[in-house]
Amino acid sequence: MSEWTADEMPRLDGKTVVVTGANSGLGFEGTREFAAKGATVVMACRSVERAEEAAREIRADAGGEVDGELDVRECDLASLDSVASFADGLAADYDAVDVLCNNAGVMAIPRSETEDGFETQFGVNHLGHFALTGHLFDLLDAAEGIGGDARVVTQSSGAHEQGEMDFSDLNWERSYGKWKAYGRSKLSNLLFAYELERRLDAADDEGEDPGIRSVACHPGYTDTNLQLRTAAESGNPLMKVGMKAANAVLGQEPEIGVEPMLFAATTDVDGGAYVEPGGLMNMRGHPTVGRSNDASYDREDARKLWEYSTEATDVEYPL
Numbered sequence: 001m002s003e004w005t006a007d008e009m010p011r012l013d014g015k016t017v018v019v020t021g022a023n024s025g026l027g028f029e030g031t032r033e034f035a036a037k038g039a040t041v042v043m044a045c046r047s048v049e050r051a052e053e054a055a056r057e058i059r060a061d062a063g064g065e066v067d068g069e070l071d072v073r074e075c076d077l078a079s080l081d082s083v084a085s086f087a088d089g090l091a092a093d094y095d096a097v098d099v100l101c102n103n104a105g106v107m108a109i110p111r112s113e114t115e116d117g118f119e120t121q122f123g124v125n126h127l128g129h130f131a132l133t134g135h136l137f138d139l140l141d142a143a144e145g146i147g148g149d150a151r152v153v154t155q156s157s158g159a160h161e162q163g164e165m166d167f168s169d170l171n172w173e174r175s176y177g178k179w180k181a182y183g184r185s186k187l188s189n190l191l192f193a194y195e196l197e198r199r200l201d202a203a204d205d206e207g208e209d210p211g212i213r214s215v216a217c218h219p220g221y222t223d224t225n226l227q228l229r230t231a232a233e234s235g236n237p238l239m240k241v242g243m244k245a246a247n248a249v250l251g252q253e254p255e256i257g258v259e260p261m262l263f264a265a266t267t268d269v270d271g272g273a274y275v276e277p278g279g280l281m282n283m284r285g286h287p288t289v290g291r292s293n294d295a296s297y298d299r300e301d302a303r304k305l306w307e308y309s310t311e312a313t314d315v316e317y318p319l
């Protein structure tokens with residue numbers, strides 16, 4: 001069984017790490033750990049107020065100042081304009097991005113739409129991150145990275161196993177199941193992460209090595225706000241009680257749940273790997289490299305999703 005912990009992360013002085021959803025749960029913990037190792041962490045959050053509060057908490061816990069730096073910026077993944085403005089701001093102020101953690105997400109909420117008219121779980125969890133990664137491609141390309149490569153780390157979930165692609169209704173206009181939509185958004189995260197790695201590999205074969213690795217991960221069952229937001233949006237007070245109890249009994253601490261993301265970002269893991277907890281049913285414990293379900297490695301679905309995402313977001317990768 002793996003015993004890897006965040007203590008084994010290398011120093012990250014001089015590195016720039018972007019974390020989406022950095023104000024809460026796994027993003028918050030990741031920000032704390034990266035900054036403790038000396039990185040400049042760009043906290044890409046939809047609420048600057050909540051992000052500044054989180055940054056204050058991280059600094060206070062560290063005794064007043066972190067080893068690295070915290071840079072709070074607005075990035076609402078439910079708005080392609082917000083994602084583009086965030087990326088423009090970063091390009092103006094930074095020369096390179098060494099690690100991008102595509103972490104933010106929403107789970108099993110009632111059907112709603114993003115500013116651009118996409119179903120919110122698909123739009124935020126997948127399309128927002130697809131657009132963000134594409135916009136940041138040049139900054140990733142310019143980075144020295146970690147172990148020679150910049151990293152794109154995409155946070156999926158064991159729930160990808162419940163996901164099914166239906167390219168005739170990606171935005172759930174015909175019918176909507178909130179858990180099915182969550183599963184599909186998390187399967188989309190994996191199809192994207194592996195397709196990105198294949199395209200990077202192909203560029204490498206043609207001698208145009210962008211020096212970027214794409215790695216996927218999932219945190220197991222971790223006690224965060226994710227489940228509480230699901231309950232709050234359901235409008236069912238009993239669900240809130242149930243989710244809180246389940247989190248308390250089954251959820252692991254965010255300090256452990258974040259380890260797969262940290263491992264994917266900083267160890268010499270292969271591009272295209274899937275990092276998950278190595279303990280009970282891959283829902284708990286320290287990180288290990290595993291395998292996601294067969295559907296997530298379907299190349300035809302990955303190609304179709306990439307083409308749809310390019311058109312839907314109007315973001316082209318040079319791959």
Ligand SMILES: NC(=O)c1ccc[n+]([C@@H]2O[C@H](COP(=O)([O-])OP(=O)(O)OC[C@H]3O[C@@H](n4cnc5c(N)ncnc54)[C@H](OP(=O)(O)O)[C@@H]3O)[C@@H](O)[C@H]2O)c1
Nearest residue numbers: 021024025026046076077078104105157221222224225226
């Ligand atoms: N916790 C688990 O057991 C578990 C299991 C499997 C996978 N995951 C995955 O882990 C990731 C992180 O979740 P978490 O557990 O840390 O939950 P969390 O505590 O609820 O954090 C989610 C983060 O995403 C942000 N977010 C939501 N919508 C956004 C948007 N439109 N634009 C930008 N940011 C947005 C939230 O911002 P606000 O605070 O402003 O809402 C929050 O910072 C998610 O991708 C989730 O699917 C979690």
